[in-house]
Amino acid sequence: GENVEQHPSTLSVQEGDSAVIKCTYSDSASNYFPWYKQELGKGPQLIIDIRSNVGEKKDQRIAVTLNKTAKHFSLHITETQPEDSAVYFCAAISSGTYKYIFGTGTRLKVLA
Amino acid sequence: NAGVTQTPKFQVLKTGQSMTLQCAQDMNHNSMYWYRQDPGMGLRLIYYSASEGTTDKGEVPNGYNVSRLNKREFSLRLESAAPSQTSVYFCASSEAGRAYNEQFFGPGTRLTVL
Numbered sequence: 667g668e669n670v671e672q673h674p675s676t677l678s679v680q681e682g683d684s685a686v687i688k689c690t691y692s693d694s695a696s697n698y699f700p701w702y703k704q705e706l707g708k709g710p711q712l713i714i715d716i717r718s719n720v721g722e723k724k725d726q727r728i729a730v731t732l733n734k735t736a737k738h739f740s741l742h743i744t745e746t747q748p749e750d751s752a753v754y755f756c757a758a759i760s761s762g763t764y765k766y767i768f769g770t771g772t773r774l775k776v777l778a
Numbered sequence: 779n780a781g782v783t784q785t786p787k788f789q790v791l792k793t794g795q796s797m798t799l800q801c802a803q804d805m806n807h808n809s810m811y812w813y814r815q816d817p818g819m820g821l822r823l824i825y826y827s828a829s830e831g832t833t834d835k836g837e838v839p840n841g842y843n844v845s846r847l848n849k850r851e852f853s854l855r856l857e858s859a860a861p862s863q864t865s866v867y868f869c870a871s872s873e874a875g876r877a878y879n880e881q882f883f884g885p886g887t888r889l890t891v892l
Binding site for chain 1: 782809811818819820821822823826828834836837868870878880881883884885886
């Protein structure tokens with residue numbers, strides 16, 4: 667069945683450094699790739715997304731890149747801050763379906 | 779505008795007991811979802827409701843039932859709780875059940891089954 671692999675499971679970076687989280691999907695029909703941030707004790711919240719007809723999207727300190735050929739997409743956070751500490755989930759969705767396939771999550775710790 | 783609300787926030791059950799998790803959204807969304815979150819396994823879809831009056835099974839529906847009471851409310855019922863159902867449960871909603879539609883999540887219900 668459809669699968670999304672996410673790496674690493676944990677990531678520690680120094681404040682001000684960059685963080686990169688990578689996901690690989692299996693369903694070639696996937697065409698929408700959102701990223702969610704989950705803070706402690708809260709539900710996930712969308713932070714950025716990308717559609718399959720775009721290779722890169724930026725929003726201030728965060729960016730997402732997509733390589734459809736390799737079925738890879740990545741989240742990049744620059745100039746990390748302590749408030750970036752959270753669990754991040756990637757997901758892949760196929761057009762015309764409701765079914766989000768989530769990755770297993772990455773716990774990011776930004777060390778002050 | 780409260781978004782997606784869930785009750786209760788915490789619950790402890792004994793094996794075999796039943797309970798209903800409540801979810802409501804005030805964003806006039808058509809689609810609603812129930813997920814469970816387990817360590818190392820991400821979020822897995824239990825049931826989905828594309829619109830009022832319709833429900834569909836997700837990835838892990840066994841042991842659960844749902845009711846789409848109206849457009850706002852979507853409940854999840856455990857008829858006979860098992861320790862394997864210990865998890866954090868999230869309700870979510872979206873404008874429509876299609877790709878490109880952001881899913882908005884509630885704060886979650888932490889359930890422990892002894």
